[in-house]
Each structure stands twice: as structure tokens, then as C-alpha cells.
Amino acid sequence: MLRKKEWIAMLLAGGQGSRLYALTQNLAKPAVPFGGKYRIIDFPLSNCINSGIDTVGVLTQYQPMVLNEYLGNGQPWDLDRNDGGVFVLPPYQKSSGSDWYTGTANAIYQNINFIERYDPSYVLILSGDHIYKMDYEKMLAYHKEKGADCTIAVLQVPLEEASRFGIMNAYPDGTIYEFEEKPPEPKSNLASMGIYIFTWEKMRKYLIADANDPNSQKDFGKNILPAMLNDNQKMVAYPFEGYWKDVGTIDSLWEANMDLLDPKVPLDLYDDSWKIYSRTPVMPPHYVSNEAEIQNSMITEGCTIDGKVDFSVLFYGVVVEEGAIVRDSIVMPGSVIKKGAVVEYSIIAENSVIGEGAKVGQRPEDAEDRDQWGIAVVGNNVKVGKGAVVPPKAMLDHDVQGVE
Amino acid sequence: MLRKKEWIAMLLAGGQGSRLYALTQNLAKPAVPFGGKYRIIDFPLSNCINSGIDTVGVLTQYQPMVLNEYLGNGQPWDLDRNDGGVFVLPPYQKSSGSDWYTGTANAIYQNINFIERYDPSYVLILSGDHIYKMDYEKMLAYHKEKGADCTIAVLQVPLEEASRFGIMNAYPDGTIYEFEEKPPEPKSNLASMGIYIFTWEKMRKYLIADANDPNSQKDFGKNILPAMLNDNQKMVAYPFEGYWKDVGTIDSLWEANMDLLDPKVPLDLYDDSWKIYSRTPVMPPHYVSNEAEIQNSMITEGCTIDGKVDFSVLFYGVVVEEGAIVRDSIVMPGSVIKKGAVVEYSIIAENSVIGEGAKVGQRPEDAEDRDQWGIAVVGNNVKVGKGAVVPPKAMLDHDVQGVE
């Protein structure tokens, strides 16, 4: 009954994201807030709808409820469709038994039925922890033009950093002849971005073969791609230019937010022709009092600013009281920085309270031991008491008593 | 941010429904088609929206995908809401580990977070395998009027059948003083319909206590309700009058469909003030040719009838070819009864094909051995070959070769 779709996207929302520990205690990594109004998943989802993809499966088994409620009917991303839309796909019991997802390839394999409902010619595989804007339609055109079985988006990285990535070695026409996972001596600087387009018929075959292979780790990068390359399937590298950042660690998440304050960074959120959509509660415009000072920062609806905000990103509904200082930091939705508190080089997660006169984080230049310095993180719903001190690099997931 | 809701509903969509075996091979029981245009779950869902409930959690771990896709954004039931709506809630991994649902109470327990988002005063517990129309709002008014902690909807059954049900023994004012599960000598004829309203605060307490009890089976009927009764919580029986049918077996599913053809059965689907909503594909009106004969039957959009249909319910998109006979049967969406085939006392599931001249099922009066007689069932996507015979009481889940 359903019309055939040219392509659909499957988004690997991944597991707990343990490197973001305090931020992902109760939610999947793609639901982590980013950039004042967004959550990480808004970027691939908005890219999908802007690229003309109207069906997206989101694969997750870790705390899917927050994602489920965030995505809801898909309306904020215009993915509220009669035929298609956005679906959260957790593992389920079948009459033949039940399984948690055991790898990225296995997660797709377990949802072959979902994919086949739409009878797509191509399937786009995305992951849920990258910040970037990309027209996948151009990548699909490239895939078709090259007659590829699999197209992998690649980014040119500085050669000296290439050993941190999965590197694609390709002929000048784009055809890949070799992968190297974090090679000590990289032969090229084309790093995989974890974005693949597969011709579905081929992909289906390799997914089934992989599922039957007891030695496979059921992983795209480790199993599916090498198997295809081995079989001389046509695999090509699609060069991407522009801003792309993996936000899987505290440092990279902090950096990516700070990048928004840097006019030289090529991630334009103001471009009306490629909007990033999100679901946010409706709040009045933010209020800035006569006592406030704000410089080089982003401030969002529902905030009330009486203190000083400098080089920081404040999400919706944040309160900065009189005399408080927020500097080089990220304050996520609904958190309150009380009078006289100082927040520096920190990430304050949602609905937390930094008590009067408390100190969270520190500038690197003020740190006694630079090796022990790092971004301080205060988790969701955490209360830092009056006058308490949260040192740099802390990962706070519980309340801290005040100091009288 | 969310407004407090007076009440929400949690629908226990249950497991595989193994007694419906061939019909639930690939879908959860609540998704089984019923009455020409509906699926079983349409009844409790429509009751909810007609009773003013706008938030429904559907708890399932068996093949949730079909349910997920069927419910989609909830729009057909007007449950497409910014704040609330219908959610399929499968089990998930938490940072503290992961569990499949181990019982009805455990399923609710695992979703306490979901319920608390809406901060309800009352929670309505429903199950997904009953056909009935009921104004839950009246039951809630009764619950409030009686000052109850838990209200259980009860149906008067003939005393001789009462030993097949969970029986509530209550004082004349409705207060329950005793439960008996399938009592050999029932003291009353008030059978539990599996519909409960709990005052949430109380329910929450008992769910948590039950979760910590290693000897509990995590079941509402076996554990939560007895525990509350033991503690002298106020439990009342709410008497329901009207049509109510458990469709958990092949026979009862067949009967409930046949009931629609009986003008004396008080289940009025034509009542505009209490519509039953469903999601159906859009198809043209059904066509009846000059060769057709139809008597006392229900026929749905998209059907093409060239044969004889008698005392039967045909779902959308069914084809009955010339000379074919469908009698005392249920034919689910998209199935085809080929030329000269005879289908009697049968349930043909979705998208199956009954080949030319094949015979499925038999009238009881024609059966050689009446004890071996029963409704024949042909599962989803099954092909019965030309001239093949499917005997009564068969449960066919695979193709049958034709006979030349």
C-alpha cells in the first residue's frame, strides 16, 4: 500500500555515551543539549528534512524514553508524516526470541522489516553525535553518478591528526581501495565521518551474511565495510567540506559550543535556507536588567540575566542572578546561577542550581596543576550549595552541601 | 513545564497472545484486526479519547513495531498532541541495567518516570484484548465519589459461568472485601473486566513495594490488588452494563465479530457520539458485481465481490471471486478468495490467498467428528493452493500446496 521511497535514513543513536557520563545519566547522547536551543540529534534530523528525506529510523536501546518524548510526533522537524516520519526503534521480542542490539550492524539488521516497509533504493546511515550541516542529496547524487554500492562521506583532516581517525585510502576518482582504522602512519588524510549511503539491495545481503557470521562484532566499520571491500564492491569516498565535529567527549562538546561564538567558524545557524529545527518550550524573550553585562555570548528565550555573562552559551530558561559571573561556560536549560556564584570553564547541565557564592570550575591560567585542569561538569538536577567549590575537571552527579 | 493532568491511561498491550497463534506470529495481540475496519486496540483507545483522556502509554515488548507504526502519531484517534498523546513504551536500558517486563505491575513500575512527567492524580489501567464501549469518565466520577484508592470495573456474568472469571465480592455499597480468582463456588457474579482506576499516589507506593518483593509475580491481579486489600485500602467495584468481550481466543474473536451481525447484540458502532476510530488505508468504495450475492454481512472499502458472502465480516481490500463462497467467516484485510473456493467457519488473516476451488473450514453440521471441529485459521500472508483442503480447527501458518 505504501509508496516506494527512494531513500530513508537510519540514525544510530548509540549507547550511553559514557564519556559524557554526568550529562547522559538519564538520557541518550543524541538528546544532550547543544548551542542554546538544540539537542545534538537536531543536526542530523534537520539535515535529513532539508535534504528531502522524510523517513528516519532512530536506533537506540539506552534510555529511549527521553528521545521518544523529544522526537514525539516529529512535527518540529516537519517529520510528522502519514507515510513515513521519525520512529524510535528500540529492540523488541519476536516470536523467535529477543535480543538487545549487539552492534551497529546488528541494530540495522534487527530492523530490516522496518526498512523493507518503505522499499527504499538507498539507505543513509547516520550517527547521533556529530554537529554539522550537510546536504545528503548531493551525496546521493554522487553515489548514483559513481554507480557505487557504498559511499562514505570523508573529511580532510590535518595529516598529523589522521592517526586518530578511520582513514580511507582512495584512488583519484574516489574509489576506495583500503581502510585503515587509526593508522599509526596514515597514507591519506581522508577521515570517515560515519555517514554512509548504501544501495539497499547490497546492504541487505551483507547485513544478513554478517548476522550469520559468529565471529563478527556486528559493526559497520569493523565488519560490513571490510567485507564489502573484500568482495570488490564499488565503494567511494564523498569529500565533504565545512564544519564537522564529533561531540562525544566533554572537551569536544564544550569546544563545539564555543565554536558558535567564533565568527571564523563556518557553522552558520542563521541561514534560513538550511535551518536547524528543534523542540523547545515556548518562553517569553529573555530579560536583561540594568545590572547585567553580556559580552560575546549566546542567550536564549526565558533567561533572566542580572549578572555578568562572558564568552558563554546560555540555554533557555537560565537565570543568572546579580553579581554572579558566568565565563567560558555552557549553562543548559533551566539552570540557576545564584547571587555571587562564579562559573568558569564549565558545563552546567539541565535544571541545576549553583548556590550563592559557589565556585564551579576555574580558568586554566588560574589552575595550580595544569595537568589536572579540565572542564568542570555539573550533572542534571544537581544542587551545588552556598559557597561550595567544584574544582576543574570535576564530574558532579550528586548534590554538594553548602559551606556556611 | 508540562501542565498537570488529572488522569492518564496505561494500556497493557501484553505479550504474544499465544492462544491466537497464527494471527499473532508477527504482531502484538492488540493489533489483530476486528470488525471490518478496526484493530482490537482501537476500542480502548477510542474509549479513552471519547472519555477525555489525551495521554495513553501502551506497554508492550512483543513485536512493538507493528503497533508503533499503526499508532504512529496518534492522529486517527485525535491523540496527536503537543503535550501528551499516545506512546508505545517498550522496555529499555537504564544506566543501572536493563530488564524485559516481567509482569503487568512490573511494566507499569518500569514506566513510573513516564507517568510522573504528567503528574496525574489518577491512572487508568486498561488491557488490549477487550471489545467494548465504555465511558471511563463516569467510572472516574464514581471513583472520586466513593473516595476509593482503587476502582475495578465489574460485569455481571451468569453465576454458572462465574467460576471462569476473577470474582469480586463486595458489600452493597460497592466496597470490595474479597477477591477470588476463578472460584469453584463463586459467592457473587461480579467479574473483573481488567479495568482499574488507581489514585496515583497510592498506586505508586504499592508498585514500589511490589518491585522490592522478591516473591511477587509482579502482577496486578495476583499481587498489587491483594496487597492493597490486605492493607484495608478502599477498593470499590464499578458496575458496567453493556457489551464486553474478551477476544483472547480464536473462538471468542470469531464470536465477537459475528456478534456485529446480530442486531440484538448491544454494540452499536454507528453511534456518532461514541465513534470508534481506526487507521485504515484510503480505498475506493467496495464493488459488488451482478454475479454477487450478499446476505447479513459486513463489507468494507476496497473489496470486490463477485461471489457469495453470507453471515461474514470482510475487511478492507478483500476480493471474493466468481463462484467463491464465504460463509460464517472473517476475512481480514487484503486477502483473496479465488474462484470456486469455499470458506466456512474460518478466520482468514491478512493478505492471504485461498486458491481456486480450495476448501477452508467446515460447518459444524457437516463435521464427521464434532469433537474435533472448530474454527479454521489461515495466518497472515499464507497461500492455500488450488483445490487444497484446510480442515476445521486448523491453525495454518505456512503455505499449502495445491492439488491438481
Added chain:
Amino acid sequence: MRENKVMGIIFSDMHDSALGALTENRTTASVPFGGRYRLIDFTLSNMVNSDISDIGIITKSNYQSLMDHVGAGRPWDLARKRGGLAIIPPFASHGGLGIYRGRLEALAGALSYIRHNDAKYVMISDSDVIANVDLRDMVKQHIASNAQMTLLYKTITVGPDLKGEDLTLMTLDEETGDVKDIARYASAKGQQNLYLNVLLIEKTLLERMINDAMSHDQYSMVRHCIQPAVGRMTVKGYAFEGYATKIENMNSYFAAHMDLLKPEVRTELFPKDRPVFTKVRDQVSVRYGLSSKVGNSLIADGCIINGEVYNSIIFRGAKIGKDAVVRNCIIMQNTYVGDNAHLEYVISDKDVLIKDSRTLVGYETHPIYISKGDTI
């Protein structure tokens, strides 16, 4: 951002006067058809099934029933955050008189809607053609042939197919497919290329033409836009080969319904992969009583059939009483036909009540029309 994007414009009421009583309280677009549809469902579904998802419906008056029917566009998946369905009411941009003399003038009122869209092409259509057309093929031909306008037409034989009353016909260059002439003919004969009032045009060209027309007080699409372009621009025809019929008057309305009883017409109009969407009414399956007899008829959901029905189309929620006989009729929504009533060649509009034992017999060329809500 989407390459070669096409937006749609639908005129909802270009033929109101021709349809007489059927459009007394509704636009052409919202005239009921085929048991459960409205005329506009075919045009809307064709566009949606052809990946056109930004669609403006131009209305003049009488559009409450149209708005009730299309709502926010949900059944066609046009309830979009960006784009989707838009009703362009008469007061939109010009004077406020709410009347226009022709399609080109009507488009002027939709100019700002058109201008704000990021489409490259505009598909402009009336809403009086019953056909299931894959417009993607027309778009493909338009692009491949570098046409500036492409006109949808069907080759018909005037006489049997259509009565030849005031048709817009096209002459085509057989080799190039270029349109050589297009004009209205009151009395054409033989094989002809009938313009189906569906035009594909580049958006910037359309905008220029609308502006030109406004400056020169011109209003007719065919006379002031297409005819002057023939010979000066690349104007191509796109031939539709499948079943198509125009609803021009009560007789063609009746005939189109009789066509629906042919299986080959239904196959062409309702293919599985290009469904005709319409508003959902959550009706129950049809209930046939013990004494029902039905032959060669289409019956929509929600009906209760206790009598006899032959060669007829019965719309949603109609009730046919015991021993009633309905033959060669179009019975619209919620019509109640009493016991023992006898109807032949009757078109009953919505909510009509035919009392027990009434007899109404028309003739094929003169079906009896009963107005909405009447009691006989």
C-alpha cells in the same frame, strides 16, 4: 534547496456555473464524487503522489465546504510545518472585491504566495478532471525538452467521449510536440487534443506574466498567457494516455459515475501505488441485511443496505430501506431511502430523505436531481 522543485496551484471554482445545482452551496472542487471523494481529491492526490507538496488552492466564494473538506491538508499529508496546503482566499492581495474574470487574474491574488516559494516550477490545475496522472513524467518531459510551458492534454474523439461543448483544443506539431494552436471550439468533431487545464511553467516566467497581465488589465490564462506564447516560446504538449474525464455539467457528472462501474476505469483511477486520498470519516463497514440484493454497484462505508441496488453509486452513510429498489442512481452521503421506495436515474445530494414507498424515475439523459437536505 531542492532541485527542480515544483509547487502546485489549484483553482477551486472555475466551473461553478456549469455545474448548476451541484455548486449552489459549494465550489466545483468540493462537489462529491465516486462514493467518498470530492472532485479536488483527484487533483490534490495527483500532485501529492507526484512529489508536489506545496499547494495553494485559489478560492473565490462558497469555500466553507472546501475548507471543511481539506482542513489543514492532513489526509494528503499536506499538514506541513514548511509548505504544505494553503487556502488563498479572495481578499488576499488585491483590491478586496473578491472576484476575478479569469485564471490569470485569480493568479494575481496569489502572486505573493507564489513568489515566496522556493520552487522552480509551478503546476497550475483546475479541479474538474477525474484522472490519476503521474505528473512526474510530465515534469521530466518538460525539463528534458527545455519547454517554457507544458500543457497536459488527452486525445479524444468528440462525440462519444465528450459532447464538444465549448472545449479548449490544441493542435500539435507531430514531430516536435510543440503546440501550434490552442483555442476554444464550440463545435469540434472527430479526434481532437483536449487541453485538461493543467499547465506546467517556470515560476519566474509565470511571475513575469502575471505582472504583465496586471499592468495590461488582462485576465485569461489561455487568451492572454498561453496563446501569445505559442510560436514565440517553447510550448509543449504532454499527452495523457489513461482514463480522464472532465466534469462539465450534470450529464457528464452522471456519465463519469457510470464509468466508475467499469473495472478497467477503477483500475486506472485507483492504482495501489497512487491512492486517491480524501478526508477520513471513520465510518463502519457496510452492513447488508438479510433481504439485500446488489448488482454492479459501488457502495461506500457506513451504508446500511436492506433493499435492492443496481448500477448505482452509494455514498458514505446512506441507508437503503427494505424492499426499496435503487437503479442507475447516484445517492450521496447520508441519504435515506425509505422502505419500498423506487428510484431510477436519480441524483440525490447529501442528507436527502426519500420517504417510504416514494417513486422517482428519470431518464439517462435527464437524471432527476434532488437538492441537499430535501425531503421527498
Added chain:
Amino acid sequence: MRENKVMGIIFSDMHDSALGALTENRTTASVPFGGRYRLIDFTLSNMVNSDISDIGIITKSNYQSLMDHVGAGRPWDLARKRGGLAIIPPFASHGGLGIYRGRLEALAGALSYIRHNDAKYVMISDSDVIANVDLRDMVKQHIASNAQMTLLYKTITVGPDLKGEDLTLMTLDEETGDVKDIARYASAKGQQNLYLNVLLIEKTLLERMINDAMSHDQYSMVRHCIQPAVGRMTVKGYAFEGYATKIENMNSYFAAHMDLLKPEVRTELFPKDRPVFTKVRDQVSVRYGLSSKVGNSLIADGCIINGEVYNSIIFRGAKIGKDAVVRNCIIMQNTYVGDNAHLEYVISDKDVLIKDSRTLVGYETHPIYISKGDTI
């Protein structure tokens, strides 16, 4: 089927003439307010937050901007399959002139919409009051007091609160709360009960009154419906104690914005459990540059602030250039204020361009208004 169900009717354009330039291309209902809202958002959200989910908006003309704003009603969760939001256009049921002399006459055009709803009560409201009212309390009082009509009012002191220009004021019986008199006064003084043009009435009674009015060529809600009922029926007042202000003219529009800068007003207007919903525009957070200075201002998302802003309300997507100074201003959506510009007491409508180094200085009682799209 829902007991004591209330439906809503909102007049979108009762005050168009009073608002002058602000309503040149829009209805009162769609006048921008408070950085990201339109006037109707307050009335719509009050209804929705009070469990009123079937709402008809009555329009006359100029309603394209209103339709753009409310769309299918999604932001208010009114995009419902049953009920939800309905736009009732001028041509709906009567003659077709599309004009009405008063609220009662306008309701006549909505009569069939009202009649088809299964509500027991109708809440009828204008769209020119800025307030966050829990209307459930008003409904409760209405039912408990067995009133036939209940009128929402606020006790004000004419002079400081309002200028007393042509206000509808009520006299109440202090003991019973019955309305003893209601009338328009051009020059009232001191403490007065101001009718906020929100009326709750039983639906059957309203239908009867509309029919009566149509028969007698009556059109005014207050004069032909409420005044005759006073003394003859149970007409009660419901006192609203919180912040409420009527947008009567450009001065009260300006003053209402200045009120928003007071924290206690914002607390009353934007409580967390009764949010004011509005259309979502997916704007980015506000970007403050290195040289920005802001005091006592409200700034909506999507703005870029590089200059100085004091005592002002800046709507979505506005840009304030380097070294520009904006003081006591209302800067609407997408206004661009150039570098070094200097603005005081300016109301700039949408899409205005203030070039670099321009100076515009008005006075509190005479703010300078700049029309939509103008360049200075």
C-alpha cells in the same frame, strides 16, 4: 458527551480602526506584541490552558496574516481531528457582504459553526486584552451561581490605569455579584469595573439570542444582548484580579510594552503552568557581540546585538548595529538598526531598515511609528 464543555469564539478584528497604522495590513488579533507574540496568542492560550479546545475565530477582512500566524492551530495544540481551531471567514453563512456592524451580527455568520458543536457553554472574547486568566475559575463560578451570562471584568482606577476613552463599564450588586448596569462611558472617573469583552453564556441561550437579533436587525452584543438581559436574567460579573491591559490605541500599545519590563508583570503574564503559546519560528539564540551593552530590555531569539539597548523590547530576528543606541523603543521582527544609529521612543514595524547613523527621537506620549518594510 463531555459534561459542561465550553467552546470558544474569538473576534479577530473588533478594534482594527482604533489601532490605526498597526492594523493597516493585519487584524487586531495579529498585531505583534511582546517580542514574539501576536495579540491573539493571549486569548487563545487562556482558552487552551482552560481546557477550551474548540475555538472559532471570526474574521472580516485582512485575515491573511492571521491565517499565516494561527495556521492549523498546532502551537496551541488545536490541530485536532475533532474540534480544534476553525477560521470563520466573512462569507460563511450570510449574504456575502462580508461586513458586520457589531459582535452579535458577526456571530450570526458563525451560527452554524456554533450550532454544530456539542458544547454546553460558549466563551466569547475579543482579542485586544493582554492578560493570563484561568478561565476555568470563571466557568466554575458561572455554573455554581446558576448564571445565564457571566462577564469578565477588572476593577481599575480610570486615570492612571486607563485614559477613560469610551470604556464599557459595569455596575455590580455588591452582595449578589449581579450586574446591575453595563454601558459605554466616554468620561468615567475613579474606581470602575471595566468589562474585558469576555462573556460566558449557555449555548442554547446564545443561539436563541442570535436568531432573535437576526429577526430584529440587531447587531450589538452589549446593546442588544447584554443590556436587555440585565435585570431580566441572572447576569454575573467575574472579577479578574491579576494584570490585564487593553490595547486601545498606539499609546496603550506602547505603555503595555513598557509594563512588560516590570518583573511582576512578566511573572503574572508568563506563569510556568499556563504558558502563552505562539507560532514557532526556529530562531537561533541571541548573539551578543563584544561591544554590546543592554539594560532593562527584553530580547527575543534570533537577534544579533552589537550596540546598546535600554528600556526596549526587541522582537525576533532584529539586528542592532555597532555603536547604535536604542532607548525606549519597540523594535519589531527583522528590523535592522544600522551602526551608529540613534533611536528613542520609536515603534518600528516588521522588516524596517534603519540605515547607519540615522537619528530618530520621539517622546513618551508621541512615539514615532515606522511602517512595515520602510527604509529610513
